[in-house]
Amino acid sequence: MRPVYALGAGAHPWGKWPDKPQVQLASEAMDEALADAGLRWSDVQGLAAASSRFEGGMGWGLHANELVQTVAEQGIPCINVGGACAAGAIALQTAYALVSSGQYDVVAAVGAERMPKGFIPRPPGSADDRTDDDYLRWVTMGATNPAYWAIEARRRQHDHGTSDQTLARASTLMRRNASGNRRARYRDPISEDDVLASPMVADPLHLLQICPVSDGASAVILGSEDFVARSGKPGVRVAGCAIGSGQFGDPARRIPTIASTVRDDVSHTSEVTGAVSRAFEMAGVGPEDIDLLEMADNTAWHLLAWPELFGFYEPGKGDWMLEQGKLSIDGDLALNPSGGFLSFGEATTAQALLQVSEVLWQLRGQAEGHQVPDAKVGMTAVLGLGANGGSVILTR
Amino acid sequence: MGHEVPEFVVDGLVEQTPEGPRLIGTRCAGCNTLYFPQKSSCANPGCDEKSPQPAHLPAAGTLYSYTIQRYQPPSLFRIDDWQPYIIGLVELGEGVRVMAMLTGIEEDQLRIGMDLQLVTQPLYTDSEKGEVRTFKFAPTGKFAPAGESA
């Protein structure tokens, strides 16, 4: 195993892009990543793409193949990986393995998504019977995704006394961070009153506490040490890179199941905490060493709960950390300095790569308008359907 | 009425017994893990036997958490006279937690830890199937033990 470096990153701004096909979003993100790395398409020796179920990939999730056939047919291996909202992390893990093994010197990971309007339709071929969890949650009780997150948030209020105001403040922090980030979709600052006045979606979560969906694309290029100098920027190492799946007995209310069997000794959201633990171990660092954390804030609740689950501080302390400003860009742990999913909207398969791009730019001092002072170590954490988790640690 | 076999939103989740409605789950004869709904195997990595057997779940539980579904879900969810409703997460023992609509209780009466019992109620009336029911939980004693509340 040899060291792997993050050579460059790109991200198409998040938003709604009705005039750009998915493959074009991917291509633009790749172009930016190549320029950031000081490389050309002809330098890329392999491509791992996050497979989308919504658009492109010739209907078979062949998004890497589609991209190279569009912009650079050069015989390179194309690897297409599934993982729903965590697919970008799995693509990155794939690229990491190809470089760390010594098989290839420069490998890119890309994820691009145009999200459907309204409710996400059920995939074709799903069984309309009790063997299909997604079918069951709809027909038995009409449980939307926000209902699952709201059940977690309500229980947190019971366990830790989290107030509605604190839950609202988490949303305001994301908007404040996003206000300086040109790539974010929602950049107007909001107040706690704005959040609490927005429509209640699933108590205690209001509209402004739940991430919307967006179109977006991101690419990250990994490579060996020999290619670091090409960019003319500080070298940033991929010190930890891990993916994982869920554990039996996980107490998280896992979408789209309607029931679970919980074991006391199993971590909540184990697919992500497992990946985070392995990333810490690989990098030889702990929570105290992390300057910024880019994590999947599907809701305001996630912002309070996840750092606790990862061991950054004890359960329940997230409220105090937030209220004391310790999670702000200039705080002890900068939490989603990009503005997070709440300010970008979720472009499912692209999201994990956007997180890694953000950390790379932060560590190089390129995060114009939302720079974490003197950031040296950054971490990402993401969750996807099927109990997929991923986490990356970059260091400079 | 009363002795007809009720129509449920999906087969194999719940059935009427002389003692009232019961959720149908799975107990693994190998490691004794109880699951809901029915499973084709056992997901316990420490269990080598993996012997799933049909099993009834306890009909009584306690409220672990809850929310209110404020907007109308997509059309796969069928309900007559839609309005916001409570979804609870109910602990039934042996680690099993089940999500379900709650009934017979107002929002301001909800208390985490409160006792609940399984009931069934009609969700909608279908032109061919007639009245179609789902399982719900209600405060203990709110409805008759048979659970066939209106």
Ligand SMILES: [Zn+2]
């Ligand atoms: Zn078993």
